[in-house]
Amino acid sequence: xxxxxxxxxxxxAALTLTCGLLSVSTRQIFRAAIYLLFSLIxxxxxxxxLQYEFIAAVQIVVYVGGIVVLIIFSIFLTQQAGEKLAxxxxxxxxxxxxxxxxxxxxxxxxxxxxxxxxxSEAAAPxxxxxxxxxxxxxDNGGYALPFEVISMLLLAxxxxxxxxxxxxxxxxx
Amino acid sequence: MMEPGLYHFLFISAAxxxxxxxxxxxxxxxxxxxxxxxxxxNSVNLNFIAFNKYLWPGKMDGLFFTLFIIAIAAAEAAVAxxxxxxxxxxxxxxxxxxAEDLKY
Numbered sequence: 248x249x250x251x252x253x254x255x256x257x258x259x260a261a262l263t264l265t266c267g268l269l270s271v272s273t274r275q276i277f278r279a280a281i282y283l284l285f286s287l288i289x290x291x292x293x294x295x296x297l298q299y300e301f302i303a304a305v306q307i308v309v310y311v312g313g314i315v316v317l318i319i320f321s322i323f324l325t326q327q328a329g330e331k332l333a334x335x336x337x338x339x340x341x342x343x344x345x346x347x348x349x350x351x352x353x354x355x356x357x358x359x360x361x362x363x364x365x366x367s368e369a370a371a372p373x374x375x376x377x378x379x380x381x382x383x384x385x386d387n388g389g390y391a392l393p394f395e396v397i398s399m400l401l402l403a404x405x406x407x408x409x410x411x412x413x414x415x416x417x418x419x420x
Numbered sequence: 421m422m423e424p425g426l427y428h429f430l431f432i433s434a435a436x437x438x439x440x441x442x443x444x445x446x447x448x449x450x451x452x453x454x455x456x457x458x459x460x461x462n463s464v465n466l467n468f469i470a471f472n473k474y475l476w477p478g479k480m481d482g483l484f485f486t487l488f489i490i491a492i493a494a495a496e497a498a499v500a501x502x503x504x505x506x507x508x509x510x511x512x513x514x515x516x517x518x519a520e521d522l523k524y
Contacts, residue, residue, distance in 0.1 A: 293429075299469055
């Protein structure tokens with residue numbers, strides 16, 4: 248008997264992988280961005296399925312609401328409407344597919360040969376309260392230092408973006 | 421059909437990673453290459469979450485790594501798009517074959 252949650256998992260996995268594959272193979276760049284969007288939504292669905300609701304929400308807010316919108320804006324700024332991407336050389340495609348497939352086969356072979364040992368600890372509740380408490384903790388096992396490092400990185404990225412965008416327009420060659 | 425377990429997640433994650441690698445190797449447009457990198461980063465996140473859920477349910481390290489990777493990915497995408505748009509301004513093209521001078 249197949250339970251509903253199993254079917255849901257396979258549907259989400261199929262959505263993620265199909266849209267990911269279409270995203271790297273379509274020749275229309277705007278469609279590639281939309282397929283990427285659905286692939287990311289599928290991953291958010293998998294996080295929901297695993298009951299990591301906070302990560303799923305962050306995934307939707309940051310990736311779907313932030314990064315994909317940014318990518319779509321940059322497509323509008325840099326591409327002519329209706330223009331397709333240049334066709335790639337067939338031998339490059341074949342060798343890339345071969346390299347990717349060999350890497351995938353090798354990885355899966357290693358994974359299936361390895362035995363994973365599950366820890367017998369009781370599951371920690373992944374509520375927002377627990378996540379926030381752990382993120383601000385400075386004692387052993389807390390994440391206050393990486394949190395501060397990430398905030399410095401975000402500040403540096405913000406300043407870097409402004410500096411890059413402010414640079415005066417150089418003469419075209 | 422089998423009940424989903426750790427190996428199913430590792431399969432999805434590895435497949436998504438190598439889809440991203442394939443895209444990165446075949447694409448010659450900077451924005452589509454950036455999209456492939458996003459796929460690769462997402463497969464890593466999925467891996468962390470699956471290990472956290474199935475192997476160490478009592479800890480939350482995988483969850484925090486995922487959170488930090490998402491934050492870094494957002495910063496990386498913003499900087500990359502700023503560079504791409506600046507490149508487009510000076511070269512009128514975002515094809516990697518045309519972006520061959522380091523300085524001018």
